Ligand SMILES: Nc1ncnc2c1ncn2[C@@H]1O[C@H](COP(=O)(O)OP(=O)(O)OP(=O)(O)O)[C@@H](O)[C@H]1O
């Protein structure tokens with residue numbers, strides 16, 4: 053135990069640098085995936101066939117390609133097309149796009165769960181499509197969507213470790229680097245696991261809070 | 270003020286409205302009666318553009334109703350709708366429900382809209398419920414809020430689609446009472462209803478619809494007391510004496 057604490061004191065500063073990147077990647081890709089997911093979801097529920105099918109196509113393409121391949125594509129292939137990104141930017145964009153498909157399906161389910169009568173009532177007082185979404189549908193959908201959204205946040209936190217495959221020295225990669233140079237596998241990976249857990253706990257509480265709230269009428 | 274000329278509407282190959290022609294004058298109360306599935310709701314929904322129609326014309330104050338044109342917004346602000354299942358916004362208070370259209374669609378100053386909303390809520394007997402949320406209200410109260418929400422748009426006419434059908438019997442009266450007051454105040458109203466008492470006492474005219482056509486229409490007392498058509502007679506007999 054004492055040895056572990058000594059190792060912890062020694063490695064934590066470096067690992068916290070990884071934590072910083074993990075948080076950056078998670079928050080960045082969370083924001084991007086939320087915005088994109090909203091766009092896909094609103095296109096998906098459009099009554100105009102061409103729009104909803106375009107969105108369905110995009111979602112399926114994104115879902116059908118492994119996240120790691122999407123990351124490689126953005127980091128290694130985009131420069132050939134004249135767009136070069138830092139590893140961090142590529143990670144945020146790649147994970148953001150990859151997760152936008154899951155966000156979109158969640159948002160769509162939330163939007164579609166809203167009673168059609170709500171939309172008709174909004175239209176009958178003269179609201180256009182966008183105002184109906186903004187004032188009537190989305191505020192009600194948010195309550196339904198929040199618990200699964202929290203779960204997505206937890207998965208994104210953990211999947212941010214995939215950024216390591218394109219050289220982002222986030223927590224998992226930082227741990228691996230320390231472990232391979234010091235051979236203190238147990239201490240290092242225990243610390244890494246604990247740090248992920250510490251970051252997940254607020255998110256888990258978030259989900260619990262909204263699940264409880266959601267079960268009330 | 271509302272005019273339908275040869276309106277036809279199909280869902281796929283199923284023709285719901287088979288050439289409906291009718292008109293509603295300013296200040297008139299018209300009740301639409303008829304069996305389930307005859308197309309009553311569809312008529313109302315076509316008038317304010319919730320549904321499109323395939324042919325014919327619907328005019329509101331001379332303006333053609335076209336669901337896909339920009340003008341539909343202005344038509345909807347002139348013709349309000351009250352639904353069978355109220356369709357209040359559950360995430361907003363009663364007062365917010367009532368001012369939603371005036372403030373966000375008609376861009377009225379919030380203060381004015383709130384002032385008028387409070388008057389309207391008093392008018393439907395719900396002044397003290399302004400800050401409640403719709404799910405906390407009884408069905409009758411919710412429907413009265415929905416009527417206040419419709420009135421807040423200062424519409425030229427209000428369409429009611431079976432406004433009391435979702436209510437417990439003892440709550441029907443309070444909603445019909447509010448509607449009768451509106452009629453007395455000269456509001457133009459088109460009411461789909463199974464409340465024959467209301468139709469007889471309040472409506473100026475009654476349309477009887479069956480199978481997507483107007484089978485019979487005329488002053489309410491005539492149609493309801495001395496129906497000419499066998500189908501009208503049959504329908505009224507079944508509604509008035511269900512056993
Ligand atoms: N979206 C739709 N798609 C297909 N058919 C529909 C649709 N909406 C209504 N219909 C059909 O059109 C017919 C007329 O419907 P409508 O709702 O106008 O009848 P209604 O007279 O209001 O009946 P009710 O008294 O039951 O409310 C019905 O047979 C119904 O099944």
Ligand SMILES: [Mg+2]
Nearest residue numbers: 309310311431
């Ligand atoms: Mg109906």
